[in-house]
Amino acid sequence: MELAQQLSFEGIHAPGHSEPLITLEYEGVTITILGTAHVSRTSADTVRRLVSSGDYDSVALELCENRYQTLVDPDALSKMDLVQVFRKGRGPMVMASLALGAFQQRIADQLGVEVGGEMLAAISAAGERNLPVMLIDRDIGTTLKRIYRNVPLGRRFKLLTLLIASIIARRTVSEEEIEQLKEGDVLESTFNQFAEQAEDIYSPLVSERDEYMVAKLMQAAKAQGHKSILAVVGAGHMKGIRQGFNRDSEHYVHEPEKRQRELEQVPAASRWPEIIPWAIIGIILFGFVLAFMQGSEVGWEMVKQWIIINGTLSAIGAILAFAHPASILSAFVAAPITSLNPAISVGMVSAAVETYFRKPSVGDFSRLRSDVCRLRGWWSNRVAHTFVVFFLSGMGGVMGTYFASYKIFETVTAV
Numbered sequence: 001m002e003l004a005q006q007l008s009f010e011g012i013h014a015p016g017h018s019e020p021l022i023t024l025e026y027e028g029v030t031i032t033i034l035g036t037a038h039v040s041r042t043s044a045d046t047v048r049r050l051v052s053s054g055d056y057d058s059v060a061l062e063l064c065e066n067r068y069q070t071l072v073d074p075d076a077l078s079k080m081d082l083v084q085v086f087r088k089g090r091g092p093m094v095m096a097s098l099a100l101g102a103f104q105q106r107i108a109d110q111l112g113v114e115v116g117g118e119m120l121a122a123i124s125a126a127g128e129r130n131l132p133v134m135l136i137d138r139d140i141g142t143t144l145k146r147i148y149r150n151v152p153l154g155r156r157f158k159l160l161t162l163l164i165a166s167i168i169a170r171r172t173v174s175e176e177e178i179e180q181l182k183e184g185d186v187l188e189s190t191f192n193q194f195a196e197q198a199e200d201i202y203s204p205l206v207s208e209r210d211e212y213m214v215a216k217l218m219q220a221a222k223a224q225g226h227k228s229i230l231a232v233v234g235a236g237h238m239k240g241i242r243q244g245f246n247r248d249s250e251h252y253v254h255e256p257e258k259r260q261r262e263l264e265q266v267p268a269a270s271r272w273p274e275i276i277p278w279a280i281i282g283i284i285l286f287g288f289v290l291a292f293m294q295g296s297e298v299g300w301e302m303v304k305q306w307i308i309i310n311g312t313l314s315a316i317g318a319i320l321a322f323a324h325p326a327s328i329l330s331a332f333v334a335a336p337i338t339s340l341n342p343a344i345s346v347g348m349v350s351a352a353v354e355t356y357f358r359k360p361s362v363g364d365f366s367r368l369r370s371d372v373c374r375l376r377g378w379w380s381n382r383v384a385h386t387f388v389v390f391f392l393s394g395m396g397g398v399m400g401t402y403f404a405s406y407k408i409f410e411t412v413t414a415v
Contacts, residue, residue, distance in 0.1 A: 035235030051125035210240025310400035317396025347394025
């Protein structure tokens with residue numbers, strides 16, 4: 001059966017509500033897509049009324065398991081083992097997640113509403129009516145990894161800049177502006193402009209998640225016996241979801257599970273980012289060999305330069321982070337060593353030491369989401385501060401490695 005024959009669309013607004021609504025039929029199941037603003041008080045009220053109306057037998061939410069647990073269990077962050085986070089190399093990913101959530105939280109605080117209020121309203125109302133709740137969004141960790149892998153090596157600095165800007169930005173946003181974003185054209189226009197500027201970020205952040213949610217809804221309609229599903233998603237996803245259902249593709253319609261698995265895969269890392277650090281280390285070690293061949297005095301002078309430049313710049317990064325003296329010392333000592341081993345960074349060492357000497361309290365964990373909305377909060381909250389120490393000492397170590405490498409090359413070629 002052609003997809004066009006399986007689907008019917010109706011673009012409407014819920015009676016008495018301003019929220020955009022799409023109703024479609026798929027495999028005999030009515031799927032209603034409600035577009036919301038994630039920090040809108042009106043959206044939460046609308047969701048609560050629709051779920052409680054009795055018109056739906058299940059509710060689908062634009063959440064993954066991790067984000068769901070964070071919403072229903074605000075104390076989940078207090079269970080985070082910082083040492084294990086850094087040891088397993090998850091430091092950059094967790095820091096990026098905190099930065100991405102900071103802007104949304106800041107708007108919510110400004111408006112006096114709760115982040116994800118419409119999702120919490122849906123969960124609560126569904127529980128009151130004993131309706132099953134389906135999580136249809138892709139895991140946030142997978143999304144961030146696909147963004148990182150999708151961005152060319154040379155543009156990853158821009159991605160980092162965008163994350164930092166999301167922390168520093170202090171623009172005031174009115175509640176009227178938040179409501180206007182749900183009209184569809186404004187939000188889609190914003191996304192389209194973003195796509196033109198950074199397609200490699202837009203695709204995994206928005207387009208792929210649209211496809212993923214379509215695949216999950218198709219699976220739910222085909223396999224789980226639902227008759228009327230209410231899907232609560234951000235308004236910016238409505239256009240992509242509608243296009244996904246209306247796409248004339250036999251592969252997509254009959255194999256949504258396959259498409260879901262494809263979108264859950266993290267692309268293999270390019271070999272160049274792995275080869276380059278080892279190549280640099282090889283050049284550095286070769287430089288040491290050449291230096292010692294020219295005399296022990298020249299060789300030891302080069303080793304001293306390596307230690308001083310690496311250690312000093314990494315220690316300066318730790319100082320800028322207002323790290324504990326022991327963390328600053330560990331950065332100085334570890335940088336010359338870790339710079340010769342890409343498997344471990346000086347930031348991992350200094351962050352672990354910082355955690356040991358300045359153990360975060362339960363209060364630090366409970367305030368984490370609100371504290372990271374302010375630049376000062378990244379230094380005052382001990383959990384967030386650990387990530388600052390990790391980042392700045394690590395950046396100092398990277399700068400030290402390249403600057404010291406240049407000095408070694410300069411010295412060897414001059415002798």
